[in-house]
Amino acid sequence: MAKKIDVSVGVLDRNNAIANEVKSDLTARGICLVNLLGSPGSGKTTLLEALVKGGYFKGGELVVIEGDLYTDQDALRMKALGVQSVQINTQGACHLEADSIKRALGALDLEGVKVVVIDNVGNLVCTSEFLLGEHIRVGVSSVTEGNDKPTKYPLMFQSADVVVLNKVDLVPYTNFDVDRFVQDVRGLNEMAPIVTCSALQGQGIGDLVEAMDVLG
């Protein structure tokens, strides 16, 4: 049998070293980095739109790093709301790594910025494995993905500082059980606030800002 080399450990070690560098640099500048994770279509970008539309950030306080495989659709959504944003295209890769965040930060004007949000690639598995230098990790799951997501994809829920349950406006039209979701998340993560939102309807967005505590 051929000797096996575990490439993944080396990749993660290198990523984590850059993530620590990113975090230290932003901490020194008084900027909070938020990593927003979730399945494709869980509503990450719509949550960001709701945060901006809700007036929780003064002009220029928020900037967004958009992660996507090929397109700049989400960066354009942010620009349409007057939010400075930069698009990272992974060229088909399933997650962001810390070195691309470091480069993206270099492309942004951070004067007067309080919060940088990374709108990660839609993926409930791979994105959770990579630290990006974030101070706060927000994991987004949506009602329409079903009740089994925390137990089936535990890492995002375990590693989140805040868990968002999005699309709660659709609860009446589904078989989703909010209490069971909260209980299952609590079984994986004793501490993280669990915030119920409807990004499209603008519900619960103030609670999310409070839970993230990024404007203190």
Added chain:
Amino acid sequence: MAKKIDVSVGVLDRNNAIANEVKSDLTARGICLVNLLGSPGSGKTTLLEALVKGGYFKGGELVVIEGDLYTDQDALRMKALGVQSVQINTQGACHLEADSIKRALGALDLEGVKVVVIDNVGNLVCTSEFLLGEHIRVGVSSVTEGNDKPTKYPLMFQSADVVVLNKVDLVPYTNFDVDRFVQDVRGLNEMAPIVTCSALQGQGIGDLVEAMDVLG
């Protein structure tokens, strides 16, 4: 700069060789292998339940290979309906590969079986890159994931033989545009039938069977 070795090509070549072997073996036995892909919560397992409940398969004609990171929840859902199933746990990995399908097939009794369905890990990126020996690839997207999925995650839609739009019962409660979805998928894939379904309500399941043409 250190010399780079592209590990991915070797991994895919090896995977594709095993996939070809799996496909040839099943073809010789008159068994159709279906690879069911989609985001977490797009409704893959619920579609399988609807196929069984709809009576489209005679007892024993269908078997299911369930892919999940750690749990056997989906295999238990199949067993509860009397369907032979085997669970593959990827131990955190984001997709299935052909060698695990080969092993799973070895663990199944294929006497009298017409169709084997692989219920892949919920992932709109990584799963599409790996051939598993399938005769038919069915890509599932759901209304509540939003209209931008085909353009943002093109590979699944490009590589599918059949595209399912699931959860159409929720269209009235969302801003989803079915015509635009069909147009965007058609821009990526000229040939694949596009079937609209509600797995939970049992709508469109006959159309899906017809599109897959697995019982001919």
